[in-house]
Amino acid sequence: LWVSPGSQTAYEKQYFDSHLAPFYRIEQLVLATSASDQLEAPTIVNDNNFKLLFQIQKKIDDLRANYSGSTVSLADICLKPLSTDCATQSVLQYFQLDPKKHDDLGIDHAKFCFEHYSSEETCLSTFQSPIDPSTILGGFPGSNFTEASAFVITYPVNNKVETTGQENAKAMAWERAYINLVKEEILPMVLAQNLTLSFSSESSIKDELNRESTADAITIVISYIVMFAYISFTLGDRPSRLWALFVSSKVLLGLSGVVLVMLSVLGSMGFFSAVGVKSTLIIMEVIPFLVLAVGVDNMCILVHAVKRQPDGIVLEERISNALVEVGPSITLASLAEVLAFSVSAINPMPATRAFSMFAAMAVLLDFVLQVTAFVALIVYDFRRAEDGRIDCVPCARLKSSTVAGDNGGHQRLHFVARYMKDVHGPILGYRPVKFIVIAVFVGLAFASIAMSTRLQPGLEQKIVLPRDSYLQGYFDDLEKYMKVGPPLYFVVKNFNYSSASENTNQICSINQCNSNSLLNEIARQSLSP
The missing domain is CATH 1.20.1640.10 (Multidrug efflux transporter AcrB transmembrane domain)
Known part of the structure; x- marks a missing residue:
């Protein structure tokens, strides 16, 4: 809608999607504690909330959607990058999504993994990847993850380039079933624990x-x-x-x-x-x-x-x-x-x-x-x-x-016609009134021109959604709790993989790489405010 098909942005998006597949579909839950009076929101990291999270996870895993006479589960459509397990981004991954491990290790293990998520093998996820706590927690000051006031659960789902409109039909069927499940079953569970819940799926906006x-x-x-x-x-x-x-x-x-x-x-x-x-x-x-x-x-x-x-x-x-x-x-x-x-x-x-x-x-x-x-x-x-x-x-x-x-x-004559003839017209005929009208018009015109520079370009997603949409609360929580921005990709074309090629040194960021290599330049620019 907003980008010309012949623009550079559209070309790069099409190139990326056709060669590397579109960015995965996002299904997300945000559980948070609510502040009472003027106090700050309490931490959400406790045993009761972890048990609630395991109950929610079980409902998500057991969810089955109907598509053309067959059933679709999360395991059928989810992203599986390193193993046969879904790449679910959740604090429960520190227990490999196993409630028994939570009972055995306790909440202290999760707090330990907040600090050692990339170095401790017991903190790895079911798909053998470290889980950065900044992507699964929200509302924490600095790097004090134990004081987080929100859990952010993300289910990445495979995305496909659409040519016929049916490539992602299975995922969309599951997403609609997922939204109904959250509204009818999960939301009451969360509210009963005095927590708040916001949620979204890839097809929610549409x-x-x-x-x-x-x-x-x-x-x-x-x-x-x-x-x-x-x-x-x-x-x-x-x-x-x-x-x-x-x-x-x-x-x-x-x-x-x-x-x-x-x-x-x-x-x-x-x-x-x-x-x-x-x-x-x-x-x-x-x-x-x-x-x-x-x-x-x-x-x-x-x-x-x-x-x-x-x-x-x-x-x-x-x-x-x-x-x-x-x-x-x-x-x-x-x-x-x-x-x-x-x-x-x-x-x-x-x-x-x-x-x-x-x-x-x-x-x-x-x-x-x-x-x-x-x-x-x-x-x-x-x-x-x-x-x-x-x-x-x-x-x-x-x-x-x-x-x-x-x-x-x-x-x-009608009332409006009589008013225009007997009142409005004669008043505008006076010379002082003419000068006042012209002066006000010119003043408003120049004020409008001056204020036009304050217009902010862009289109906020919240603006185009109904006020009673469940996504309004989700976007509020996204802005409040999430510290992960949109994906940014650098695509290198015509790369030479041979050992004699200098292309590698122009890209890498380890020792013996060029000081002005791509990754080094990106690292330098990331330090700029």
Whole structure:
């Protein structure tokens, strides 16, 4: 979404994934103690919490997910780098994930391994690798691991380059079962021990965004209903007689206008889907509101322009005069919007480019439908009103005396129109007010330009997630407890493995290696703040 396919970053990512496989999938649990009052959070390193951790580990090991009629366990998908055992990153690895060893050695063995994890054989994991306590503990001051207030359990899962979309289907099936297990069984266990729990899987963000999109469909429907009610209210007249309101209202016209807006959005999505452009979450979330706002504006302008025409001329001529009056401004405004979105479509960022393309097409289709189909609907609606037929039920008709008694459809100006004519316009006509308005506008413009430098680039993952998502707490704990950052790789191409080659000395960091070798330079730069 955020990186151009032709960029250097995308090329390097594709090269790494195709030659060395993608970075493994992360399934993670964070158990933590909570601070009471103004006291610091107590240490989580005690026997009761270790026993709880063993119970959780057993549930994870026993978990079976269903995929195409077969069962999938963690052992089927986990990363196994050095042996047949999963590379689980957990404090329980100091006991080789064996509760009996914990009972025999006690918690003092874990504390011993905090200091000697790389030199003591009894501290090695089940896959015969040392476990750095800084990657499995959190909330500790300095290097005092015994005062840690959080356990961080990580399950690395094999990841594959996706070409058909099914390469990681087994892992995703297990991840969804894992999330359900944590929510239904593990979370109550942890809360019963007065601990907090946050959790995540590799597919969590995608699943939560899909859930948000489904939930926001209701918001979009509600917004269209509200706009439909607003259009129906603003387009209709305010007759002096109640019965005449059934004729002068514009409910059916407003509903037709909203349907045209929906058709323009669907037409844009359909066109670009047909030519192979994928839609994104931003498109589904923003464009329906954007086109609705533009469409409502133009519809109100058209209808009110027709109402301002004299009643003495035929309806078709009134429509023609209205289009002459407001048609050029609507056309220029719509074309300017289409042009603005079309220009931004040259942005190399895929998400921005796709959004601009969809928005430009939707606004264009909306404009075309407004000056064609909606104008025709206006003609039919005005004929209905002149014939005394009830809105939404045009087959029913009121007596001509009931409708004619409302002064031929001429009512006094609406409240907003009266305010603009009697209050707003005259006030802006005063010379001091003009100077104040211009000064305020210029001041705000320069202040906005100055403040724009404080904008922080980037996209926080928490921002795009629902507020009630379980990932909100996970990202908070990740920032609070984790001291391990994202992976950083240096890929060396065309390396010569022969003993006579100088390539090795240009890379290594041991004795007799070049002082400016790759690893030595990386070590030097790592010391910089």
